[in-house]
Amino acid sequence: MPPEDEHRVQVHLDKLLAERGMTLAELAARVGVTVVNLSVLKNDRAKAIRFRTLTAICRELNCQPGDLLSVRDD
Amino acid sequence: MGTKSRWSWSRTDSRVLELGLGLATLLVGVFGVLLPVLGVIGLMDPADTRAVETEVATRVPDAVTDSLASSAQGDTLTLTGTHHADLVIADPSLGQRLLLVLPELVGSVLLVLILLLVFQIARTLRGGDVFAPRNIRRLSVIGVTLLVLAVLDPLLVAFTNQMLVNGTVAAEHVLLSVTFTGEFVLLAFLILALSEAFRRGAKLRADTEGLV
Numbered sequence: 001m002p003p004e005d006e007h008r009v010q011v012h013l014d015k016l017l018a019e020r021g022m023t024l025a026e027l028a029a030r031v032g033v034t035v036v037n038l039s040v041l042k043n044d045r046a047k048a049i050r051f052r053t054l055t056a057i058c059r060e061l062n063c064q065p066g067d068l069l070s071v072r073d074d
Numbered sequence: 075m076g077t078k079s080r081w082s083w084s085r086t087d088s089r090v091l092e093l094g095l096g097l098a099t100l101l102v103g104v105f106g107v108l109l110p111v112l113g114v115i116g117l118m119d120p121a122d123t124r125a126v127e128t129e130v131a132t133r134v135p136d137a138v139t140d141s142l143a144s145s146a147q148g149d150t151l152t153l154t155g156t157h158h159a160d161l162v163i164a165d166p167s168l169g170q171r172l173l174l175v176l177p178e179l180v181g182s183v184l185l186v187l188i189l190l191l192v193f194q195i196a197r198t199l200r201g202g203d204v205f206a207p208r209n210i211r212r213l214s215v216i217g218v219t220l221l222v223l224a225v226l227d228p229l230l231v232a233f234t235n236q237m238l239v240n241g242t243v244a245a246e247h248v249l250l251s252v253t254f255t256g257e258f259v260l261l262a263f264l265i266l267a268l269s270e271a272f273r274r275g276a277k278l279r280a281d282t283e284g285l286v
Contacts (some may be wrong), residue, residue, distance in 0.1 A: 037286045047284030 008072040013042040024028050031056040091196045092213035099189040106182025110175035122173040124161045128163045128247045177230040205276040213269035
């Protein structure tokens with residue numbers, strides 16, 4: 001069983017969006033998820049991400065998963 | 075698949091279910107708890123009769139009424155069995171009144187508890203959120219309560235029967251008989267299995283919450 005404690009994964013969506021001059025709504029439309037869900041991801045409130053969503057975000061932002069996600073130190 | 079079901083649970087369905095459960099709880103509470111308690115404390119006519127099994131065997135045509143014996147004469151048919159009799163206590167004391175209603179009282183209290191828990195589960199249908207941790211606990215309690223009811227009720231009946239006839243001439247004729255109902259035990263295990271299904275359903279839902 002996986003541990004039940006909080007995860008330490010950080011999402012750098014806001015930074016990537018700012019670097020590419022793209023809005024959250026625009027990315028949501030391109031990726032095909034709702035702005036609400038993307039906002040959940042951007043604000044570190046997501047508990048999981050589908051590979052399909054991750055692939056689409058990386059495709060639209062022209063980045064790798066490692067650019068989008070990192071694990072925070074304790 | 076992919077076609078929308080023509081029938082779906084509506085708010086009216088929830089209300090009807092809640093009304094039915096509320097009515098059932100009220101009826102069990104009144105007739106199974108309140109009225110027997112009023113009888114015990116003397117505010118109403120108390121219960122004075124208990125169905126018991128006696129050890130006296132019935133034989134047909136050896137020991138029967140004239141009409142039965144005459145109709146069975148010449149036949150090779152024999153009917154044997156244990157008598158079911160009514161134990162009637164004239165002017166029962168407070169203790170006897172309590173013993174007479176105790177199995178019904180305990181059974182009804184447990185049934186009211188089960189109905190209240192089902193009512194609370196039904197209320198969560200309003201929000202469409204039945205896979206809640208509270209409902210898992212409720213289902214577990216319902217299952218255990220039903221199991222207790224299935225085991226305790228026959229034991230209480232047998233125990234109170236013996237207490238009622240203890241020291242009387244009827245004592246040697248009344249059997250110490252305990253009959254467990256398998257259906258209730260099966261139902262209890264089914265509900266406990268359902269509670270486990272709910273627990274896993276709730277975990278699956280928690281896993282998908284926050285999934286982007």
